[in-house]
Amino acid sequence: MVYQLTFHREIERLKNRFMVLGSLVEDRVRKACAAILTRDPDLLSEIIGSDWEIDEMEIEIEEECLKILALHQPVARDLRLLIAIIKINNELERIADIAVNIAKRVQTISKDSDLEFTIDYHPMSARVMQMLKMGLDSLVTEDAALARRIFIEDEVVDQLRNQAYKGVLRALNSEVGHAACLVNLYLLARHLERIGDRATNIAEEVIYLVEGEIVRGDTE
Amino acid sequence: MDAAQAVLKISDMPFPAVDEQQGTVEGAGPAPRADNRDTVGEPFVEDPRMTCRDVNVYYGEKHAIRDVSIDIAHNEVLAMIGPSGCGKSTFLRCLNRMNDTVDTCRVSGRILLDGLDIYGRLVDVVPLRARVGMVFQKPNPFPKSIYDNIAYGPRIHGLAESRSELDGIVENSLKKAGLWQEVHDRLDQPGTGLSGGQQQRLCIARAIAVQPEVILMDEPCSALDPIATATVEDLIAELREQYTIVIVTHNMQQAARVSRRTAYFHLGALIEVGPTDRIFTNPRHRLTEDYITGRFG
Numbered sequence: 296m297v298y299q300l301t302f303h304r305e306i307e308r309l310k311n312r313f314m315v316l317g318s319l320v321e322d323r324v325r326k327a328c329a330a331i332l333t334r335d336p337d338l339l340s341e342i343i344g345s346d347w348e349i350d351e352m353e354i355e356i357e358e359e360c361l362k363i364l365a366l367h368q369p370v371a372r373d374l375r376l377l378i379a380i381i382k383i384n385n386e387l388e389r390i391a392d393i394a395v396n397i398a399k400r401v402q403t404i405s406k407d408s409d410l411e412f413t414i415d416y417h418p419m420s421a422r423v424m425q426m427l428k429m430g431l432d433s434l435v436t437e438d439a440a441l442a443r444r445i446f447i448e449d450e451v452v453d454q455l456r457n458q459a460y461k462g463v464l465r466a467l468n469s470e471v472g473h474a475a476c477l478v479n480l481y482l483l484a485r486h487l488e489r490i491g492d493r494a495t496n497i498a499e500e501v502i503y504l505v506e507g508e509i510v511r512g513d514t515e
Numbered sequence: 516m517d518a519a520q521a522v523l524k525i526s527d528m529p530f531p532a533v534d535e536q537q538g539t540v541e542g543a544g545p546a547p548r549a550d551n552r553d554t555v556g557e558p559f560v561e562d563p564r565m566t567c568r569d570v571n572v573y574y575g576e577k578h579a580i581r582d583v584s585i586d587i588a589h590n591e592v593l594a595m596i597g598p599s600g601c602g603k604s605t606f607l608r609c610l611n612r613m614n615d616t617v618d619t620c621r622v623s624g625r626i627l628l629d630g631l632d633i634y635g636r637l638v639d640v641v642p643l644r645a646r647v648g649m650v651f652q653k654p655n656p657f658p659k660s661i662y663d664n665i666a667y668g669p670r671i672h673g674l675a676e677s678r679s680e681l682d683g684i685v686e687n688s689l690k691k692a693g694l695w696q697e698v699h700d701r702l703d704q705p706g707t708g709l710s711g712g713q714q715q716r717l718c719i720a721r722a723i724a725v726q727p728e729v730i731l732m733d734e735p736c737s738a739l740d741p742i743a744t745a746t747v748e749d750l751i752a753e754l755r756e757q758y759t760i761v762i763v764t765h766n767m768q769q770a771a772r773v774s775r776r777t778a779y780f781h782l783g784a785l786i787e788v789g790p791t792d793r794i795f796t797n798p799r800h801r802l803t804e805d806y807i808t809g810r811f812g
Contacts, residue, residue: 300809368768370795370807507797 302367306376309359313380316352317431320387320394323349324427324490327394327401328420331483334405342398349391356384372504379504383434386493386500390427393493397486400479407476412466414480416487419455422448423490430497439505442498446512452491459484549801552581556789556799558778560588564729564759565610570624572605572614572783579605583624583785585778587729592751592760594774594791596767598806601780603763607731610761611647612640628728645672648722652734654714656706656721661698664706664717665689668725684724691757692720693750712743716750723754730754732762736769748773767807771795779803 323342330338360381363369369377404410426448433442463481467474495512502510547555563586572580580602587593587610595603605614612633614620626633633643645668656664665685668674675681685702689695694716698709706717715735722730732751736744751760751773764770770777770791777794779787779802787800798804805811 302809370767370771371798371804373808374796 302363302369302373305359305363305367306369306373309356309363309380310376312352312359313356313384314431314435316349316356316384316387317434319349319352320391321424321427321431323391323394324424327397328416328424328487330398330401331416331420334401336402336405339398339402343395346391346395349388353384353388357381360384375504375507379434379500382500383430383497386496390490390493393486393490397483400482400486403479404476404483407473410470410473410476412462412470412473412477412480414459414462414484416459416483419452419459419484419487422452422455423487423494426452426491426494427497430494430501433498433501434504437501437505439502442501442505445494445498449491449495449512452488456484456488547800549805551800552781552784552786554584554785554788556787556794557776558585558785558788560586560591562589563587564589564629566625566627566630567610568625570606570609570622570626572602572609572623573619573621574617575619579783580609581783585785585788587759587761588776589759590755590757591776592755592762592774594770594777595761595763595780596765596770596777596806597780597786598811599765600782602783603778603780604733606780606785607733607761607763610729610731611644611649613644613649615640642672645725646727647729647731648725648727649731649733650715650718650722650735653738654711654718656709656714656717658705658707660703661689661706661709661717662702664721665724668721672725674725688720688724689717691723691754692716693746693753694720710743712739712746715739715743715747719747719750719754723758727758729759729761732760734764735762737765744769767795779806781806 323345326338326342329335330342360377364377426445429441429445429448433439433445459481463477466477470477499510499512502508547553565587567586568584570580570583571578583602583606595607597603608614609622609626610633614622622634628643628647631638633647657667659667662685665688666675666681669681669684675684686695686699689698694713697713698717706714709717715738719730719735736747739747748769751762754760755775762770762773774791776788777791778785779794779798779800781802787794787798787803789799794803795807798807
């Protein structure tokens with residue numbers, strides 16, 4: 296039998312709490328992606344108004360990590376787990392901020408009801424949500440191979456952003472008088488792509504946790 | 516799906532349990548099985564100060580050290596860690612033949628110091644123990660003056676031809692041990708009157724006085740308070756410039772702080788050797804990982 300120290304129990308509690316944060320952020324991104332399609336004003340207000348929950352939980356988790364580091368000086372896998380949690384915690388908080396930014400862009404776009412041009416963001420949203428899910432799943436299952444698949448997905452998401460850019464560039468010429476709306480439409484692509492980038496950062500931390508090697512997705 | 520459902524979805528997935536049989540975590544790299552007793556990591560170095568090959572130690576019937584092979588480099592601090600009874604102190608004591616004093620102890624294999632087999636027939640242990648000095652767990656100054664504690668070794672080894680030369684050795688040794696400033700005006704007072712930390716540094720100065728190449732330290736700080744410990748650890752970092760140091764410690768943070776390489780012993784076997792930063796961030800053997808993270812079974 297393996298004895299469990301208080302410290303190990305604290306790490307277990309931290310992991311569980313952290314997974315709750317992961318789920319909340321996943322939920323925010325899912326709602327933001329749904330709002331791109333539906334432009335539901337209530338949903339948009341909900342996303343923008345609930346960000347404080349994520350912020351508070353992020354601070355709580357960071358404080359807990361710092362406490363464990365200071366009091367228990369963890370090493371090896373425990374140390375790598377805490378470092379991964381501290382860094383992914385930050386990524387999750389930023390992803391939730393991006394979900395809020397998406398909601399604000401959609402609010403702006405909704406004001407311009409005359410614009411006929413649109414971009415189907417469904418494929419890009421689906422990929423980005425999948426990347427975030429893969430990132431959190433790879434953390435839970437400590438699966439470096441799954442984490443590495445995120446790097447490949449990220450390239451596809453970058454291509455989709457480029458397509459959106461070109462589409463908006465063309466529309467700026469054809470849809471005169473809608474520049475503000477079109478810029479916000481492009482920024483949605485930019486925000487989604489940034490969520491993808493942050494999912495890639497999560498993957499890097501998972502690989503460090505599992506393999507003990509620091510990797511960067513763009514060097515793969 | 517609402518937030519509550521999302522929470523369940525993720526948090527219902529358990530973190531992977533450690534596979535006791537395989538000694539690995541699912542998805543992890545190729546960690547050796549927990550029952551593998553071959554040394555992993557980097558036990559050998561180029562141009563070693565000491566070379567140990569296939570060292571076995573028996574206390575009567577008890578097989579205390581099993582096939583240990585390791586090099587000790589010039590000017591390095593090697594920390595030896597492991598649970599009580601793992602053989603780390605026994606192995607340390609082989610390095611200057613301190614085990615010769617135990618009647619039932621038998622050592623086989625080869626241990627070389629600068630290419631010389633220290634268990635060779637013609638080797639005299641007295642000069643050997645000057646070349647490979649030792650500092651013990653509990654400070655053990657002689658019941659003599661501070662001066663005589665340091666001067667004793669150089670006198671019996673004939674290292675000083677005059678009083679002034681001996682004075683120089685005493686001063687130099689105390690300076691290297693970081694004790695000179697504290698005791699230079701009371702060298703005639705008993706060494707046993709110093710504080711615990713000062714006594715331990717006096718013992719280190721005593722070992723330095725006979726110009727050793729290697730200094731063995733067997734839990735040198737376990738009887739000291741945190742401030743005295745920090746002073747001795749600081750001293751170890753300075754001594755590394757001139758000497759090879761092998762330290763046995765139960766304090767893993769101490770091993771992490773002072774050493775360049777760390778060796779992990781388990782039930783008489785050398786399980787893993789590697790750079791200290793790697794051992795404490797990413798050990799390769801499951802047994803090392805379990806020990807340093809406190810998952811002892």
